[in-house]
Amino acid sequence: MRDVAIIGIGMTDFGELWNDSLRDLFVKAALDAMDDAGVDHIDGLVAGCMSPGLFAGQEHIGSLLADYLGQAPIPGVRVESACASGGMALRTGIAYVASGMHDVVLCGGVEKMTDVSGAQATYALATAADQDAEAFHGATFPGLYALMATAHMHKYGTRREDLAQVAVKNHDNGMLNPHAQYRMKITVDQVINSVKVADPLNILDCSPITDGAAAVIICPLEMAKKLKKKPIVKITGSAHATDTIALHQRADMTWLKSTADAAAQAYKQAGVKPSQIDFAEVHDCFTIAEICVLEALGVVKKGQGGKATREGLTARDGKFPVNPSGGLKSKGHPVGATGIAQIHEIVTQLRGDAGKRQLKGVKRGLAQNMGGSGGSAVVHILEVL
Amino acid sequence: MLTPAIVRRNTPQRYRMEAAKCAKCGKVFFPPRLICDACKSRTFKPYTLPQEGTVVSHTVIRTAPRGFGDEAPYCMGIVELTDGTRILCQIADCEPERLEIGLKVAIEFRKIQEAGESGVIAYGYKAVPER
Numbered sequence: 001m002r003d004v005a006i007i008g009i010g011m012t013d014f015g016e017l018w019n020d021s022l023r024d025l026f027v028k029a030a031l032d033a034m035d036d037a038g039v040d041h042i043d044g045l046v047a048g049c050m051s052p053g054l055f056a057g058q059e060h061i062g063s064l065l066a067d068y069l070g071q072a073p074i075p076g077v078r079v080e081s082a083c084a085s086g087g088m089a090l091r092t093g094i095a096y097v098a099s100g101m102h103d104v105v106l107c108g109g110v111e112k113m114t115d116v117s118g119a120q121a122t123y124a125l126a127t128a129a130d131q132d133a134e135a136f137h138g139a140t141f142p143g144l145y146a147l148m149a150t151a152h153m154h155k156y157g158t159r160r161e162d163l164a165q166v167a168v169k170n171h172d173n174g175m176l177n178p179h180a181q182y183r184m185k186i187t188v189d190q191v192i193n194s195v196k197v198a199d200p201l202n203i204l205d206c207s208p209i210t211d212g213a214a215a216v217i218i219c220p221l222e223m224a225k226k227l228k229k230k231p232i233v234k235i236t237g238s239a240h241a242t243d244t245i246a247l248h249q250r251a252d253m254t255w256l257k258s259t260a261d262a263a264a265q266a267y268k269q270a271g272v273k274p275s276q277i278d279f280a281e282v283h284d285c286f287t288i289a290e291i292c293v294l295e296a297l298g299v300v301k302k303g304q305g306g307k308a309t310r311e312g313l314t315a316r317d318g319k320f321p322v323n324p325s326g327g328l329k330s331k332g333h334p335v336g337a338t339g340i341a342q343i344h345e346i347v348t349q350l351r352g353d354a355g356k357r358q359l360k361g362v363k364r365g366l367a368q369n370m371g372g373s374g375g376s377a378v379v380h381i382l383e384v385l
Numbered sequence: 386m387l388t389p390a391i392v393r394r395n396t397p398q399r400y401r402m403e404a405a406k407c408a409k410c411g412k413v414f415f416p417p418r419l420i421c422d423a424c425k426s427r428t429f430k431p432y433t434l435p436q437e438g439t440v441v442s443h444t445v446i447r448t449a450p451r452g453f454g455d456e457a458p459y460c461m462g463i464v465e466l467t468d469g470t471r472i473l474c475q476i477a478d479c480e481p482e483r484l485e486i487g488l489k490v491a492i493e494f495r496k497i498q499e500a501g502e503s504g505v506i507a508y509g510y511k512a513v514p515e516r
């Protein structure tokens with residue numbers, strides 16, 4: 001297997017982008033990434049997108065996007081793993097490059113969510129839950145994460161304020177990200193008093209509905225060394241794990257086993273321990289998710305995610321900064337684009353290009369992207385050479 | 386999604402809580418599966434879930450999906466039945482303030498969803514606090 005490096009990154013602004021279609025969003029991010037890499041041709045395209053059919057009435061987007069990017073007849077394919085579709089696109093592209101099948105591959109993610117009503121968007125998102133065992137009974141995604149939150153608070157003494165602090169911290173970071181959808185400061189009181197969605201989660205505990213796209217260009221490490229225009233970011237870990245998609249069928253509903261399994265593999269591939277990671281971008285689709293992810297990644301012990309957040313571990317100036325981009329909460333969550341946008345932020349930080357939100361002295365970052373209530377998880381570890 | 390074909394196919398589990406018990410290791414699957422993830426056996430015995438249990442987590446859904454709009458807010462929980470099997474369902478006849486982990490519930494047959502585009506009204510199980 002060949003080592004793989006990231007040589008280009010690009011993304012659109014995240015937000016309600018009524019003038020941009022799904023294909024335009026993807027092509028803008030892809031061209032941005034190709035310009036950054038300095039390439040005018042790619043050998044293959046992988047697009048992560050959760051549900052172009054339900055959100056935009058369009059399937060068959062692998063070919064559509066390759067064509068509108070001016071790259072047909074290259075192979076283009078869409079991959080789907082709910083909200084982890086972006087991470088899956090990168091992992092799939094890595095398999096192409098590492099195996100020697102292709103050299104220069106564009107891995108992108110896109111979701112166009114505001115062409116449909118809020119009710120239709122909620123329905124589309126809920127298709128990532130078990131239709132027979134969860135959605136049939138009226139469960140929503142906030143509802144499933146709320147069930148995790150109730151259990152976590154009961155089992156470990158996690159406080160309502162700890163959940164809110166995740167949102168407050170991520171908004172503090174997102175305020176400094178020009179691509180972010182919600183660049184405003186919020187307070188713990190505002191989160192706790194915002195409109196109730198699924199108890200104990202309120203609207204300010206939830207990531208928003210967002211349009212957006214992100215893309216990265218990958219190639220063999222040896223080829224990247226010859227191009228050598230910008231700091232080279234090597235992919236040292238790439239892992240994916242599955243779990244039962246119905247929350248109640250798991251042995252422990254507070255434990256994100258797919259994330260723990262994927263992280264264990266990624267750490268092994270990279271030859272590192274959690275303590276050797278400098279910072280992370282994680283899947284904070286709901287505030288409780290970030291708390292559970294910290295535990296599953298082994299950053300803190302089981303049950304300590306809320307306390308660690310309260311004590312500032314994950315703040316930008318903390319020992320282990322999490323979601324310097326603003327996370328899904330503030331930056332926005334165009335579901336298929338999220339996993340690639342996480343990679344975009346890690347590369348930006350590792351190159352030292354993050355401006356006001358730049359973390360000091362970071363060499364190694366981790367991205368954790370999750371589907372549904374944790375039925376899938378993708379973990380990548382990146383290092384700057 | 387709710388169509389007459391889906392409703393008909395799921396009737397044994399929704400109306401009668403028919404599960405499957407692995408003939409080799411005894412693990413219970415609801416809804417039934419074709420292979421046991423624990424021992425990989427493909428042989429199952431019919432098994433009906435017990436009708437009492439305990440709430441192990443709960444929420445109140447205030448923003449409801451299509452088909453549930455008129456009911457919101459409604460209580461929902463993960464219920465551990467007396468044999469240890471866990472199910473997710475609504476908790477009916479229950480004020481949100483009454484929800485707590487450890488609440489004893491009984492399973493009852495109720496209407497689940499209003500008729501959607503297909504015109505099918507869906508029925509199934511809900512948990513009700515013991516009186």
Ligand SMILES: [Zn+2]
Nearest residue numbers: 407410421424
């Ligand atoms: Zn078995």
